[in-house]
Amino acid sequence: MTDTTRTNSLLTHLECPKTSETFDADSLQNLSRVGAPLLARYDLDKCTLRREDLSGGPSSLWRYAQLLPIRSYDSVADLGEGWTPLLPVERLRARLNMPHLYVKDESVNPTGSFKARGMAVAVAKAYELGAKELAVGTAGNAGSALAAYAAALGLVAHVAMPDDTPRAFSAECQALGADLALVKGLITDANAHVQIGIRERGWFDMATLREPYRLEGKKTMGYELAEQLNGELPDVILYPTGGGTGLIGMWKAFDEMERIGWIGNKRPRMVSVQSAGCAPIVKAYEEGNDHAEMWQNAATSASGLRVPRAIGDFLILDAVRKSGGTAIAVTEDQIHAAWGEIASHTGLMVAPEGAATLAALHDLLASGDIGRNERVVLFNTGSGLKYIEAWYRES
Numbered sequence: 001m002t003d004t005t006r007t008n009s010l011l012t013h014l015e016c017p018k019t020s021e022t023f024d025a026d027s028l029q030n031l032s033r034v035g036a037p038l039l040a041r042y043d044l045d046k047c048t049l050r051r052e053d054l055s056g057g058p059s060s061l062w063r064y065a066q067l068l069p070i071r072s073y074d075s076v077a078d079l080g081e082g083w084t085p086l087l088p089v090e091r092l093r094a095r096l097n098m099p100h101l102y103v104k105d106e107s108v109n110p111t112g113s114f115k116a117r118g119m120a121v122a123v124a125k126a127y128e129l130g131a132k133e134l135a136v137g138t139a140g141n142a143g144s145a146l147a148a149y150a151a152a153l154g155l156v157a158h159v160a161m162p163d164d165t166p167r168a169f170s171a172e173c174q175a176l177g178a179d180l181a182l183v184k185g186l187i188t189d190a191n192a193h194v195q196i197g198i199r200e201r202g203w204f205d206m207a208t209l210r211e212p213y214r215l216e217g218k219k220t221m222g223y224e225l226a227e228q229l230n231g232e233l234p235d236v237i238l239y240p241t242g243g244g245t246g247l248i249g250m251w252k253a254f255d256e257m258e259r260i261g262w263i264g265n266k267r268p269r270m271v272s273v274q275s276a277g278c279a280p281i282v283k284a285y286e287e288g289n290d291h292a293e294m295w296q297n298a299a300t301s302a303s304g305l306r307v308p309r310a311i312g313d314f315l316i317l318d319a320v321r322k323s324g325g326t327a328i329a330v331t332e333d334q335i336h337a338a339w340g341e342i343a344s345h346t347g348l349m350v351a352p353e354g355a356a357t358l359a360a361l362h363d364l365l366a367s368g369d370i371g372r373n374e375r376v377v378l379f380n381t382g383s384g385l386k387y388i389e390a391w392y393r394e395s
């Protein structure tokens, strides 16, 4: 008899990208012995997922369950995460004279952002491996997503966020039943705050790239692009970068997709977009460094980009460089102008992080780094409805 609860996940082990040391994928893990994020590895030779056969699959990221780490559907709370639209944005195309421009609209995810992808997978895996209390320091959206999946599975979520995060995020976390702390400072301070519970009470650390499976949820954006573009990939992807999980995840997905025969060796140019008020990756990219220094006095209305130090900095920089892409900072005024421009020409009330990608596109068109005939995807990573204070520039 076939067991219908089995996902047939091909997960085999975890690997440190710095030393190649391997780790057990079926016990709770955080960083590698040298403090690097762990990457999930699969027995890709056994993959039976064919892109052409997926049309009847679930309308969520669970259509790729074989290439995700969960062993049993009993561990999954499917709130409809992933399989978001790739929109041809006709009026924005006409305005920019870019006939092959798209917006990947992540705002339709549960809790209104792409963070749902990572947390859907990471919370399911933590549940499967027996964790009971999960903790995260967040810029906002990751906290909401953790709170939602913890609520759906009956786990405890401990969320800490900067006290000046737009109020919609704290309201949402409270309503979802999370234990919420508002802390002075930035996401780095919020992460430091939950470390006490992690050390002393055994909470499991769910911070960006400090556990291996949020990355796996985020990588599904790469799989979706290949499916939605019928086996091709864009020429350029503009991604608003804080901790960089989505960019690193898509880059990983491209390698996996090549191994399973979905795509060839051509890759999109990956563009990491940051705010001039917090641009550690851009600075490291411009200075030719492999790691980024801590950014001092980080400030931006795009709160998801207010990440002064990213633990996966070397993975972001590696993907950007190998892809032939770039890293670019845009000003707060540019973000605000692009916010109204993208919304009023697409019908999408995007998050300011998403608006930043349009601001960057303007600059890269002007410099000639992007051609108007290229196939370009802007990532709108979340809903602007949570950032009302930022729209009115009240904070």
Ligand SMILES: Cc1ncc(COP(=O)(O)O)c(C=O)c1O
Residues within 6 Å of the ligand: 113, 115, 139, 140, 141, 142, 208, 240, 241, 242, 243, 244, 245, 246, 247, 303, 304, 305, 351, 353, 354, 381, 382, 383
């Ligand atoms: C809406 C939004 N966009 C982008 C980001 C940055 O994402 P990442 O940490 O994957 O770089 C965040 C992170 O909080 C976010 O909430």
